[in-house]
Amino acid sequence: MRSSCDLDGVAIVAQDTDPLITLSRAGVERAGRWLVRGVDLAVQPGEIVTLIGPNGSGKSTTAKMALGILKPDEGTSARRRDLVVGYVPQKVSIDWTLPLTVARFMHLTGRVDQADADAAMKQTGIHDLRSAEVRTLSGGEFQRVLLARAMARKPDLLVLDEPVQGVDFSGEIALYEMIKGIRDDIGCGILLISHDLHVVMAATDRVLCLNGHICCQGTPTAVASSVEYQTLFGKRAAATLAVYEHDHDHTHLPDGRVRHSDGTVTDSCHPQDGHHHGHHHGHVHTLPTAEGVDGIERERETHHAR
Numbered sequence: 001m002r003s004s005c006d007l008d009g010v011a012i013v014a015q016d017t018d019p020l021i022t023l024s025r026a027g028v029e030r031a032g033r034w035l036v037r038g039v040d041l042a043v044q045p046g047e048i049v050t051l052i053g054p055n056g057s058g059k060s061t062t063a064k065m066a067l068g069i070l071k072p073d074e075g076t077s078a079r080r081r082d083l084v085v086g087y088v089p090q091k092v093s094i095d096w097t098l099p100l101t102v103a104r105f106m107h108l109t110g111r112v113d114q115a116d117a118d119a120a121m122k123q124t125g126i127h128d129l130r131s132a133e134v135r136t137l138s139g140g141e142f143q144r145v146l147l148a149r150a151m152a153r154k155p156d157l158l159v160l161d162e163p164v165q166g167v168d169f170s171g172e173i174a175l176y177e178m179i180k181g182i183r184d185d186i187g188c189g190i191l192l193i194s195h196d197l198h199v200v201m202a203a204t205d206r207v208l209c210l211n212g213h214i215c216c217q218g219t220p221t222a223v224a225s226s227v228e229y230q231t232l233f234g235k236r237a238a239a240t241l242a243v244y245e246h247d248h249d250h251t252h253l254p255d256g257r258v259r260h261s262d263g264t265v266t267d268s269c270h271p272q273d274g275h276h277h278g279h280h281h282g283h284v285h286t287l288p289t290a291e292g293v294d295g296i297e298r299e300r301e302t303h304h305a306r
Helices: 059-066 114-123 139-151 169-186 227-233 235-240 290-305
Strands: 003-005 011-013 021-030 033-043 048-052 074-080 085-088 157-161 189-194 199-201 206-210 214-218 241-243 250-252 258-260
Touching (some): 033 074, 033 206, 033 214, 059 074, 085 139, 139 157, 169 199
Parallel strands (some): 011 074, 048 206, 157 189
Antiparallel strands (some): 003 011, 250 258
């Protein structure tokens, strides 16, 4: 594999057969504290990878390392040469009092060919809103605008930071269906960031749970065949959403220390420059009961209400 380094020290991968982005044992340290460390991550063309974890767990830091925005303080990062990235941010800083139309918003952050912008707006179902003012849009409509702006770049990799934040349940399902459709249509890789710890896109190929490191990883459990889930959310939701069940052998205490499965308490998940004995990164696949799914939905409603 041939590679070179850019000015930030991030390896540039030359071969088209390699992953779009790669992290190997990567970590970032600030003021003597590791924000995240020991991360192994790769995203292939056509693959959907979801990063989940609570606030402050290192999800955004991990994404920034993968994109070359942050240089790892340990480990390595690499991205494919001439990689085109489409980015949907968690928050957008604009003056909502300005009379800004959707069409103008599509061109705010860089030159975009008008034909590509029109095609992206049609693909995300907002072409009829191109003359509407951004401030009048619903949460779901604005997320589609952000997605269209990212798609207008014709990305190899689409990075979505909390794409369903502020969107109601039906809008969340519609957005996930659209994201899957984009992946199927153009074959781009997708890196999706979420702090919904239990429910993810059913189309996700891999889930990585972060809390300063990768706590566990695996594939989400498809719930389309779960009668209980279909009863609660309907068949469309069951085909679009999936439950990810965690398999952690340690607990993060309020003071930042870690209690391991053998009862010992350490300052980190990786004492003595390595994993604590017995620590593993497995995953399990179990369909939720009606009570379990109901509890998950209550937690999700509480999160979105914050």
